[in-house]
Amino acid sequence: MRRIVLCWIILLMLIGTGSPPAFAHAGLLATTPRDGQVVQTSPGEITLEFSEPLEEGLIDLKLYDGNGRPIALAGPILAAGDASRMRAEPPKLPDGTYTVVWSVVSEDGHPVNGSFSFSVGRSASGTIAPVSDGTSALIDRTLAVIRYVVEGTLLLGAGLHWLSWLGRRRGWPEGVREIGRGRRAVWFVLVAGLIAEGLLYLAALPGNGLASVFQKGQWTILGQSPFLGMVGAQLALMLLAAVPGMVEGWYLVMWALAVGALAFGGHAWGIQPVWLAASFRILHLFALALWLGALTYLLLAMRWERKAGAAIEWGPFRRFFVRLALLASATALLSGAAMTVQQTDWAVLWTKGQTWSVLLGLKVTLTAVMLVLAITQTLRWRKHGRLTSPALLRWEWGAGALALLAGVWMSQSAYPLPVTSYTKTFPAGDAQVVVQIPRVAPGTQIMTIEFPAPMTEPRQVLVQVSKPDAAVNRQPIPAERTGTGRYQADIPFSMYGTWTYRIDAAFHNGTHAEFTDTLFIPGGGETR
Known part of the structure; x- marks a missing residue:
């Protein structure tokens, strides 16, 4: 029995001397300003977009200047109508390099943290490491x-x-x-x-x-x-x-x-x-x-x-x-x-x-x-x-x-999400409208919509996505015409879960056609 206890002690020593596991259940999808970006004027807002809804009151955002000194922020708070977006307002920032350190709790209860840097007025010379919190x-x-x-x-x-x-x-x-x-x-x-x-x-x-x-x-x-x-x-x-x-x-x-x-x-x-x-x-x-x-x-x-x-x-x-x-x-x-x-x-x-x-x-x-x-x-x-x-x-x-x-x-580690695609065919008279998304994952994804002959080509195509269980309801996104009967739109799937999309095609004769479906965006793994 003593040998068994000794085995556990050795295992725990190995764990204690290594790095703690990364809780990567909520992935950071995008930031404004972007990591490494040089902006000419002080940003009025710092925003972070995650792959999952965050817990209200369990978010933290700190800003440090080039010398590692903290800068007071207004916030952070969750964006209205989208619990996967965190925002904070900094004061007017002079030229220099700044580091943002964030910490959140995702919907499944796992704490996640990270950092990124940006510069105001001049190119960043590198990421400034803020004072670490040993506790x-x-x-x-x-x-x-x-x-x-x-x-x-x-x-x-x-x-x-x-x-x-x-x-x-x-x-x-x-x-x-x-x-x-x-x-x-x-x-x-x-x-x-x-x-x-x-x-x-x-x-x-x-x-x-x-x-x-x-x-x-x-x-x-x-x-x-x-x-x-x-x-x-x-x-x-x-x-x-x-x-x-x-x-x-x-x-x-x-x-x-x-x-x-x-x-x-x-x-x-x-x-x-x-x-x-x-x-x-x-x-x-x-x-x-x-x-x-x-x-x-x-x-x-x-x-x-x-x-x-x-x-x-x-x-x-x-x-x-x-x-x-x-x-x-x-x-x-x-x-x-x-x-x-x-x-x-x-x-x-x-x-x-x-x-x-x-x-x-x-x-x-x-x-x-x-x-x-x-x-x-x-x-x-x-x-x-x-x-x-x-x-x-x-x-x-x-x-x-x-x-x-x-x-x-x-x-407790991020697993590789499956690389899957989405294809849906909608009957429309004598033709079929084809909707495709090459990569089904959290983040901004490309949706293509094809209106093949003999269908009349629409004059405008709008795509609206929503996630009712998270109170997310995006504004309609205009799809750009990329070829005969072919349209493309960037769709922001800002978190995992079941999403609903609605395509509204407006034709020159004043008629409209709508196409609606739901799809599941997988989560919990590694986001890229």
Whole structure:
């Protein structure tokens, strides 16, 4: 058991000395002024456009001059009618180079930050780095470490609970069934970790969310973040799991629900349909909990056998654990593949420089190592009638812990969005109007509209897009004629989600034709 604890300590040291994961769930699409732009006069407004709606009150924007000194701003605020746009008004700026540092919380509750620079009156000589906030960096890093501890402990704890219950039903030796004595310590670690997770998350929010909640009484912040909702639900479930005197099924259900809640704290909210994305993640989490729980159970059983000096009848274990490992590994592989296929595609998966793709490759490799070690263990078990190599079992457990670490990091990293196109054909008399969008992604995209013969060519084509659930309703955009019967318009899809467009074609004889459809803009991944 000491070796297992040592493995976790080493993993946490590696995490703590590295950079904290980037929460890239809301991507910056455009800024005014643009990054590196030289403007001749002081801008009256600084605007930032994101790929997702932002949370009101959880946004921050700072402006620094060429010497790193802060400049007071009016704002920031969200643009009226478009929660994905943030704006602030600077004072009149003298010639020089300026750096904008922004921090926001996206609709799925993840904090995101970044910076860009621009110049007034003369060319920028380079980005000016503002004074760094060491406290903020420490909070982010500590939060990342605690998240890994909580999620890893939750999966292992749930797996051991389920295995202990199965052991009692199957009449396994009493000494082996009593390995759950450490469950109380696991429970305390989880409760303390969840509380710390929530407090650190609030402290890391733009505008100091911790002070906003406890000093200013802005309790609505707690209900705005899906991440906080997940943490709150898991904390409540852990408290319910501590209620004494309940039937055994009560505790099993509480742990199962706590594991399932993890599926709603990551990329699932940016993938359509959400219920299917969450289902794949729940299956994946349950499979990992069973697999790692079974390995831990065997390690603890071997430790009990060594300390007690009593031999365990391994025969009843072998068939059950082989089947369990086969079921858990197959479910983990299939659900993992389904998650990957649903949120991206193989064409962009291995794009050079993709952190998410590298982590996926690492997770697949470690899973393959686990399978090889499991097969080796099973063959030896079958030959000798007992487990003969605790070292191999510990290596398999270590590979599983690293695979879990890679998976948690993936859930907090930007994944490569699938490169898809959109084509819609509308019947119009004896012809068909064709609407195409080569790239379906957040940002300004090109829409082409073709009115083929024998249709009369329209004198004007207007395109209007809206996103009712985010109260976004753009003004009609005139499409430019680029050829006979061919028109083109730049459509600003400023966030992910379901958008509606309406094309109004006005003809010379005074008639109009309208064409309407909806399309889903994927989100949660990397925006380019």
